[in-house]
Amino acid sequence: MSKKVFVLLIILMSLSLIGIIFVQAYFISGAVENEKDRFRFNVNKALSYVSNTIEQEEFDTYFESLQSLDNEKIKDTAAISELFIYRRNNSTKETFIYNSNVLEENYKLSSSLFDIGLDSLNIKDIIANSEMQVIKGNDNTDKDLTRAPILNMVNSGRLKDAERSYFYKNLRAFTKTIPVHKRVSKDDISKLLSMKLKENNIDIDFEFAIYSRDLATKVYSDGFEKDDKLTFSIPVFYDENNRSNYKLLVNFPNDHRFILSSIIGMILLSVVFTLIIILAYSSALFQLVKQRKIAQIKTDFINNMTHEFKTPIATINLALDAIKNPKIIDDKTKVIRYLNMIKEENKRMHAQVENVLRISKLERNELNISKERVELHDLIEDAITHVELLVEDRQGYIKTHFDAEKSSVLANETHFTNVIVNILDNAIKYSPEAPKIDVFTENAGTNILLKIQDQGSGMSKTAVKRVFEKFYREHTGNIHNVKGHGLGLAYVKRIVDDHQGFISVESEKGKGSVFTIKLPLIS
Helix, strand or coil: CCCCHHHHHHHHHHHHHHHHHHHHHHHHHHHHHHHHHHHHHHHHHEEEEEEEHHHHHHHHHHHHHHHHHHHHHHEEEEEEEEEEEEHHHHHCEEEEEEEEEEEEEEEEEEEHHHCCCCEEEEEEEEEEEEEEEEEEECCCHHHHHHHCEEEEEEEEECCCCHHHHHHHHHHHHCCCCCHHHHCCCCHHHHHHHHHHHHHHHCCCEEEEEECCEEEEEEEEECCCCCCCCCCCCCCCCCCCCCCCCCEEEECCHHHHHHHHHHHHHHHHHHHHHHHHHHHHHHHHHHHHHHHHHHHHHHHHHHHHHHHHHHHHHHHHHHHHHHHHCHHHHHHHHHHHHHHHHHHHHHHHHHHHHHHHHHHHHHHCCCCCCCCCCEHHHHHHHHHHHHHHHHHHHCCCCCEEECCCCCCEEEEHHHHHHHHHHHHHHHHHHHHCCCCCEEEEEEECCCCCEEEEEEECCCCCCCCCCCCCCCCCCCCCCCCCCCCCCCCCCHHHHHHHEEEEEEEEEEEECEEEEEEEEEEEEEC
8 A cells, every 4th residue: 555545545534533523523412402492491381381370370369359259349430331233134134133231330349358558459340231133024114123033142141251351450550569479489489380390301409589670589499599691580470561570580500410311321322432433443543554564664574584585595605606616626625614604604594584483483372481490690691602702803892790699580591591692682783883781680679680781873762662563673774784673672572571571671872772671580
């Protein structure tokens, strides 16, 4: 996959993920707003019910009292209204006659009967009498009116609705002067509100109060605090002009929690699925980047392996060609020399192949590592003998500083010697000048610390973080300027981990590196 296609793929995947997240956020936000609107609608519906109910109950109480006070009425004035309608239909020879009489008797009731603080209250008794006749006749003469009607309907009685309407308007005018706490109690409002809210599936705590022109009255719940942004309100107790000085205010301390509780399941599912998508995307992206890096590292590894196999193969071919030469084949000294060269180059290729196979077996846990009691100092000395000729050849040195009094560890002699040799070999390879290597040991509690310090080229911070990764090698312009496959330190890390140890590195570019291995001591 080319770099451009790789970047384009990541951009498209990222845009898709961002789009999904925005859609989910928009959906959740819309759901929350819908729940808020439904909550507001149900609350306002409950408030409207309470406002109408307390006003209706007040009126019904007074009107029922009025019906039982006939003996207390003091007639003030009376008025009679009469309506007469006469109509003749010549086509049907029918005469329609309608006659209606309305008697209005005005009374004054003592205000003490209603406890409204005024001298008297005006009320009306309205009595109505109506008659409708249909008379059949041949001629349009007065004698037709004496005939028996074919339809005759008579109604009479008191007009309760008209009386109620008149009383209602007068009562509104007078009761507006009564303090609101005498008109309704906070217990009545609390019961009505609680009942209606529960009917609308709102079963949460609420606080309420009645305010008069933005001033608190004596009707309020103990925990009410006015907040215009969080408070619902509705006018109560209208006057005769359909205006009101009072407002019933209600707020809900836990309204946000209640609104979210109704859709929390949906929100949680959306969040969970979004997180799964993000996790899957992150994992896929991580794997893509990782695979791309591995592909690049493997390409470098193959290039290095090819380069390193190429040299010994070429050397072997040249040695074989030389041996075939008639002038050389009879010279035993030169033949032995060339055979030794072939053997050494063959050993070198064999060691490289073994290194690759060893790390592969370690990863599959197929490498059998038996451990026994060994002295770490002896392993260090043995490892130094493997590389001291290389150091002397470059006029360098390896100095040991064995400060640890106890050095007995449980280890595999061969593999752990290879670990130390690998680190020393790296110190030699990455020293541009003569290698200067110091090896330290010291006891730290129940552990022993082994430090291998060089004064070589050092590593960047990025390389320090990745130096123990398989196939990883720090690029230094020409990747073949130092031979290797990026497997040595990966092998070192796996062996140290298998010995229940810990390895770390400190390095600074141009100043060298310090590898530290911590192993548990055995008594």
